[in-house]
Amino acid sequence: MQIIARRGAEDAEKTTADSSGGWGTSLRWWLSLFWLIGCLATASAAFGAGEFSGQKAYDWTGKAVALGPRPPGSPAITKLQGMILAELKAQGWQLTDEAFQASTPMGPKTMHNLIGRLPGKSGKVVVFSGHYDTKVMEGFVGANDAGSSTGMLLELARVLPSLPRRDDVILAFFDGEEAFRFWTDTDSLYGSRYQAQKWQKDRTLSKIKALFNIDMVGDRDLKIIDEGNSTGSLRSLVRASAIDLGYQKHFLVGPQAIEDDHMPFIRMGVPAVDLIDFEYGPNNSWWHTPQDTMDKLSPKSFQVVGDVLVEVFKRLQR
Numbered sequence: 001m002q003i004i005a006r007r008g009a010e011d012a013e014k015t016t017a018d019s020s021g022g023w024g025t026s027l028r029w030w031l032s033l034f035w036l037i038g039c040l041a042t043a044s045a046a047f048g049a050g051e052f053s054g055q056k057a058y059d060w061t062g063k064a065v066a067l068g069p070r071p072p073g074s075p076a077i078t079k080l081q082g083m084i085l086a087e088l089k090a091q092g093w094q095l096t097d098e099a100f101q102a103s104t105p106m107g108p109k110t111m112h113n114l115i116g117r118l119p120g121k122s123g124k125v126v127v128f129s130g131h132y133d134t135k136v137m138e139g140f141v142g143a144n145d146a147g148s149s150t151g152m153l154l155e156l157a158r159v160l161p162s163l164p165r166r167d168d169v170i171l172a173f174f175d176g177e178e179a180f181r182f183w184t185d186t187d188s189l190y191g192s193r194y195q196a197q198k199w200q201k202d203r204t205l206s207k208i209k210a211l212f213n214i215d216m217v218g219d220r221d222l223k224i225i226d227e228g229n230s231t232g233s234l235r236s237l238v239r240a241s242a243i244d245l246g247y248q249k250h251f252l253v254g255p256q257a258i259e260d261d262h263m264p265f266i267r268m269g270v271p272a273v274d275l276i277d278f279e280y281g282p283n284n285s286w287w288h289t290p291q292d293t294m295d296k297l298s299p300k301s302f303q304v305v306g307d308v309l310v311e312v313f314k315r316l317q318r
């Protein structure tokens, strides 16, 4: 993205049948059974259906980062595409791998937007999007940018199917957000520009009632900006949800304008909001540097953003 202007267990005891029988054996068997039930209850409380786990989102981010630098067309991003598609399929999403040719300053590149869809009944669509490519740069593994958006979307892929819905839900993993050289209108946002045009042609665009784009949301010192290009009603919805969840201190007041993957949709009149923390390290000094590593992130930050996204989704489905 580019800134435009700123303002201000232990192992379960084996319960194999003991042919010797007797009260002692029977009691141990029952105790083991109760212990097992207790563990299952705890596990479901921690990762209940419809409940977002910041830890799981963080763990997905770690898996993406472990693949190394993930620029468009790289062997690492190809592996990541396989991981994303496998997880979406496992969670019951309808999949589309949108491959397209992008003309870049480094020549033509094949890119892939990965789209998951859950059907609803209202004829309207809610989209959660983010990019999963990393900037072409020596030694850059992109934990926050774009590991965090990748991890967030993968955890949303687990959570969203179990939530009540009226609308279709789309999860969009955009390729090619980063500029290959310097950020311009033509060298940036390759995936989201492609997708906005595609959805204009197939008429999906006019059905989108809200698009939530996430980028750089894992910083342990989490401060989500009030992005100034975003749709006012959605900015208000995000803020109200954050306040009601007690997360107000992580959401800055006073608009700052950022160009990110929401912009091609904003320009086509789609209600969209960008959730981004654009102060990463002292004076943003970890952004687009080899310093962007997992130790700068916190599962708690993923929890905050994930809880807010689940809450805004619930409010939009009432």
Ligand SMILES: [Zn+2]
Residues within 6 Å of the ligand: 001, 135, 145, 178, 288
């Ligand atoms: Zn970036």
